[in-house]
Amino acid sequence: MSKPFPMNAWYAAGWDADIKHALLPRTICGKHVVMYRTGDGEVVALEDACWHRLVPLSKGRLDGDTLICGYHGLKYNAQGRCTFMPSQETINPSACVRAYPVVERHRFVWLWMGDPALADPALVPDMHWNHDPAWAGDGKTIHVKCDYRLVVDNLMDLTHETFVHGSSIGNEAVAEAPFDVSHGEKTVTVTRWMKGIDAPPFWAKQLQKPGPVDRWQIIRFEAPCTVNIDVGVAPTGTGAPEGDRSQGVNGYVLNTITPETDKTCHYFWAFVRNHRLTEQRLTTEIRDGVAGIFHEDEIILEAQQRAMDENPDRVFYNLNIDAGAMWARRVIDRMVAKENPPQNPPQHLQAAE
Known part of the structure; x- marks a missing residue:
């Protein structure tokens, strides 16, 4: 049975x-990996199982750039090749562990879990705001006990802000405003404008200008599990819906979710802004505030996963607000299906039919 995640993709590790x-x-993606930096700063990612007896190499130690198994002392170089075996001079030529392709980009370390011949660094999701000097911010990691696709669903439909995050970023306008959905081969975009509304508490504090605002949320999903959300507010009538955001405040919520197992995931997120760039105190305040908001999501998503486990035969009902999530799921499903083509039955079974 195929896993619900594609392997031929870059995942933040x-x-x-x-x-x-x-x-x-x-x-x-169900694979045990051990990572470390070499003396010259390169990241190594190896299969976390010794060739000899499958003991996790993470239970061993480093000697310079050499990883030494903590069970029998086999030594491995950064390419996963065994370079030493105890009590013998000849090293079995098959003695190696898998080394995963690694790319460092956008403040994350990315691993390619599938066919290494397909590991094109150009396919790393674009999260450049995370290190662009025109933006300032920070983020954290959450270990969520749910299917990674539930986190994607949650990010693709922000109407839940009205009900889950009412004290910070949510208000009635989010749930009632119309939205547009567009999609490509590997992307889905949900665009929502809320015009002439009261700013929710978080944005009122950022804008520091009284009066109604035009608020935007432009959600862009990139398969299999990166969601970057262009968010902000500007005083109503200053031109933001037409493209002039100069009187407003703008942020990006950067999210990439890495499956751990079928029912757990690593959720990497950051919030970056294009205003008051040098105020580290503000960066810390926003990071801690967003962490509190996302903890509210974590509680909901883990409860949802438990309910799904208890009701395995129940199917989801979809509303209009689920359009973005449904398209994202279709894109993911296509990637998984491409890696797991249907198998033809053996010829003797075909003949019997």
Whole structure:
């Protein structure tokens, strides 16, 4: 049975600052991986299982750039090749562990979990706002006990803000405003404008101007699991819906979700802004505030996963607001199906039919 995630894709394995000259184990798409930085700063990602007896290499230690198994002392280089075996001079030529392709970009370390011949760095999702000097911000990681697709669903439909996040970013306008959905081969975009509304508390604090606002949420999904959301408010009548956001405040909510197992995931997020760039205190305030908002999501999503586990035969009902999530699911399903073509039965069974 195929897994609900494509393997031929780049997945964030950690923030760049998470990977040090120390062994860091992580499970990605059901695969156990151990990561570390070499002396020259390169990130290594190896299968976390010794060739000899499958003991996790993350239970071993580093000697320079060499990883030493903590069970029998086999040594591996950064390419996963065994370079030493105890009590023998000849090294079995098959003695190696899988090394995963790695790219560092947009403050994240990305791993390619599928066919290494297809690991094109140009396919890393665009999250450039995370390190662009025109934007300032920070983020965190959440370990969520749910199917990664539930997080994507949650981000593709922000009407839940009205009900889950009413004290911060939600108000009635989010649930009632019309929206447009467009889609491509690997992308889905949901655009929502709320014109002439009261700014919710979070945005009122950022804008610091009284009066009604025009608010926007432009959600862009890139398969299989990256969602970047262009958000902001501007005083009503200053031209934001027509493209002039100069009187407003703009942010991006950057999200990339990495499946751990069928029912758990690593959720990497950041919030960046294009105003008051040098105020580190504001960066920390927003990061901690958004962390609180996302914890509200975490509670809802884990409860949803538990209910799904208890009711495995129930199917989801969809509303108009689910259009973006439905398209994202279709894109993911196509990627998974492409990697798992239907198998023809053996010839003797075909003949019997």
